[in-house]
Amino acid sequence: MSRRRIGFWYRLAAVIAKPPLVVLFKRDWRGMEHIPADGGFITAVNHNSYVDPLSYGHFQYNTGRVPRFLAKAALFRAPFVGMMLRGTGQIPVYRETTDALNAFRAAVAAIEDGECVAFYPEGTLTRDPDMWPMNGKTGAARVALMTRAPVIPVAQWGANLAMPPYAKENKYRFFPRKTLRVQAGPPVDLSRFYGSDPTPDVLREVTEVIMAAITEQLETVRGEKAPAEPYDHRKARANQRRKAEEKGSQ
Secondary structure: OOOOOOHHHHHHHHHHHHHHHHHHEEEEEEOHHHOOOOOOEEEEEOOOOOOHHHHHHHHHHOOOOOEEEEEEHHHHHOHHHHHHHHHOOOEEEOOOOOOHHHHHHHHHHHHHOOOEEEEOOOOOOOOOOOOOOEOOOOHHHHHHHHHOOOEEEEEEEOHHHHOOOOOOOOOOOOOOOEEEEEEEOOOOOOHHHOOOOOOHHHHHHHHHHHHHHHHHHHHHHHOOOOOOOOEOHHHHHHHHHHHHHHHHHO
16 A cells, blocks of 8 residues: 555544634645655654644645544543544554553554654653744654654644643633644655664664754744754753752752
């Protein structure tokens, strides 16, 4: 199989999701020419709003190459959402268990079967105060080295302006209408890593290359320069704890 058919469930999801997206948002989509017409591939996408999976999914759907997302296993237990996720072929991720490996196996199998698998390498909504991509996790890098499939960096911006992440209260700002900007870039060159053992150091380096490619696309979308170093949430939390302890000891 060279590519996945869109199928009934994906078309049903589009019928449900597209009308409100068209009504509530304007669109600025770029780089569709970088989405492979055939064969399996990976997309690596930044994450800055609960709405942006719909934004990216709309963009990707219109290329004719629908993505299979890696989604939290808990979502598959929700009555309607779970039915839609299963019907559209999304891949459950069982975090903090040995079953997490099955997600990678399923992703590899999907790519080898000619499908697109979408990764959010950050693993969660960005914690960066200025909404730049954080340090990434190594799942996408691992699958990329196993399959040697093209890795397409995708940056998006705009959904976060309508629904900011981690807002302490409901701060929806749908009007005036925001523009959902999605831009795909050329495949990330990972050829120098092919044949390397997937050690933690190699996987981290591959992940850094992928995250840098996403950030480069987002710089173009935003018309701004990203910080020299990506935000590291663990370090930021450690610094906060240290400062709190120092303040408490005074």
